Amino acid sequence: MSTSCVHLVGAGPGDPELLTLKAARLLRQAEVVVYDRLVSEEILDLVPRGAVRLYVGKASGCHPVPQKDINSLLVDVARSGKRVVRLKGGDPFVFGRGSEEALYLARHGIPFEVVPGVTAASGCSASANIPLTHRGIATGVRFVTGHCRENGELDLDWDGMADPSTTLVIYMGLANLSLIGAKLAAAGLAGDTPVAAIAEGTTARQKVCVATLADMAERVAAAGLEAPVLIVVGHVVKLATVLSKAAPAKDRLGLEERVVAV
Template identity: 60%
Template structure:
């Protein structure tokens, strides 16, 4: 982001426009609409600026620009037809700390003019940072058609009731949710239809109803959301809506930074960890935290990598919510097996190689290997997907071979699948642990075992980061 989008209060502030042509006239008119006191500095004036002068809307200084002319001004626009004059004005304004815009010279600007959709007091500004002003105007035109003129009246109504709502609903999270419902519901529809008095009456009733709900401690809610395997494009629409409406997001280590960037900026974020053998918050404390936050009237999102019901302990969390009477909704996510396999070009089933898939967790404590049905997992003509299998990979492969799986069975490990950091290591059940160790792989990972792994050489389409020392042109990279 090269330019920070801000809205300046120019009411009564002195603004200087250098130049007297049609571009200068347009900039002066925009500054006047924003409440600025405008002076145009130019030896001669074109017809458009002269008309504004005749209307008494601006002052005129008939001279060639000199740096000393900037004294007393709060903002400068250089719009003359003399490039050297515009450059001099930019340099002088920069030296004095005055915001300056140089028409068609974004590299000289400390601010740029956006394309504006005016529904005062509601304003929408679109800018390309000076790179493509025509594109910005095209987008502005689309927004003009999308936003009815009545949105200005709706903003005025919200402004009149803002203090009243704040006093009645002191919790920011509840207040925000209230406004979201009001501004997208019957009150807004009445205003847009021109029936403002009826809208005010509806808003009064809505405030009273929300205050009663607040006083009884209601409205808390928990969303159990699967964030998918990492790529933000794989987040479901339901998941996106939930995290953008959340007051609090309780998230795990496997949730990618790209997904977390989609969380509302003013939402609280609580890291729950959930790393093997090292949990920032133990599961029982996470369960209790969800209950506590919901009882405070907050909309809580419990955000988990992949799908919350596949090795995500989501069932334990909603069991607690049920016991405590907390309303909740489960938003499934794309599990790592589906997402990572697809991005690695490995079909989980194929009529020539595998007619079934088994999902198993490789996160085993010492001595637990006997708890898995190794004989079933070692059967041929199936695909075996192992979650959290990095730490115990050597032991897992040894057990599979000990129970009859051919050592030359293809096997692959995918690191940080579906993200731009994805790495793929391919080998066999016999040598995959050694290959992974040499590649310096770290969690999160997914292991896939079966003949379908060989298909990645033909079907691979996504390229992440090659393993250390690998040939970046090879399928394994």
Template identity: 60%
Template sequence: MSRTGKVCLIGAGPGDPELLTLRALRMLQEADAVVYDRLVSPEILALAPDTARRLFVGKAPKHHPVPQDEINALLAELALNGYSVARLKGGDPLIFGRGSEEAAHLTSLGIPVEYAPGITAAQGAAAATGVPLTHRGLASGVRYVTGHRQADGVLDLDWASLADPDTTLVVYMGVANIAQIAMCLMAEGLPGSTPVMAIANATTPRETRLFSSLERIAPDTCAANLSAPVLFVIGRVVKLCADWPAVEFLSSEETETRTVIARAAHA
């Protein structure tokens, strides 16, 4: 190949192939090479052409076999060799996906970059569970935050602003730090009885939902041994899920917190 190819930054969504956009599906099916992350579901990867090269560059907590600089170089090499590259990322490539870093590297080399937005995990979880991210009288806003820092740095979030009972808080990649997150939010005044849903593998046949309260979510998450990816939804809107316990959570001083685990029945 002598021509310069291109790289399509494609949001694969939370896992259900029916949640792909038509644009994302077209880009994927036109690809000569697919560079994909750990969170891309096998159902979506199966939609790539049989003739396309498949290159796995996934990362896991504290395990990055292919560093970001090498991923950037790989994408550039493929495109400069004339490939149409599908850079497939779970969720949306521009929400905690480092897509903008890859795009900046590629455009600096004169390589064309196109985007296909994806349904981010928070939206997928909301649709799968019926937990709205906003709801009149319960949540007038929603905030997405990352639950970890690069190289396991200090999680220095603005806890005072996040501990707002009128806002739904969605925490990505927060399993390792959920105890600290809950403690900091309660220290800033968010009640320990605040409902929390942890959802693993949202929208896929492997989906698992854990319902708890802010003061109990850390030990409950540990006991449930949820498999990644896990998303936490913190706020009063969680009570609107049909799986929410019939008996409301009370503080630990009044009664033992009741935890419910529900496994979704996706076809």
């Protein structure tokens, strides 16, 4: 039996309409789908009934399937000759460990193809009417992780990140919000810098909490936001207030429901 190609596919941030045409086609043709926690049910509905679905994400309170087991599972499925999709939330190459899986497949002589997805930064910011860059306000954007490996120290370039002319997007930062706020303030970022926390962005359950660097941890806790949450820090957040007033109500997401504090 010939070895099949593993498609490392990005599912986007949740809204199934943000899936690429290529991702949708591969899902409809799949015989085996290996998927993560952040992949929405509506997207899984595209997988044919007869296909095997293998969940390798972390359930609340449980340990995730170790990465090494996921890697060897992908090799085994590819060697079975089945059409396999490895489906990940957002983009596989943005904080998705897609590159680790690609390296493992390459080392084992398994062909693979990466299919990009809309990353949370793009999807959630668009859905909350926050442009990531804006002429005269933000000349660049930086994506960082707010989660430390094996609960070690959060070792980030705080001085570089404390730049008022750049938008900072923090993935996986919910548990470390107080620490992140304190570190950025110590590096010189003003306490009144606007911040938006977007929970379950692009889905019907989306919630947005707007705060400042100084009070973001407190406000996000008070708003009761739950993971997945994306944090956007920078002056572009102010534009959300203006744009949200002008934007027509979306088909599925009422603006009033989505914005809990602006």
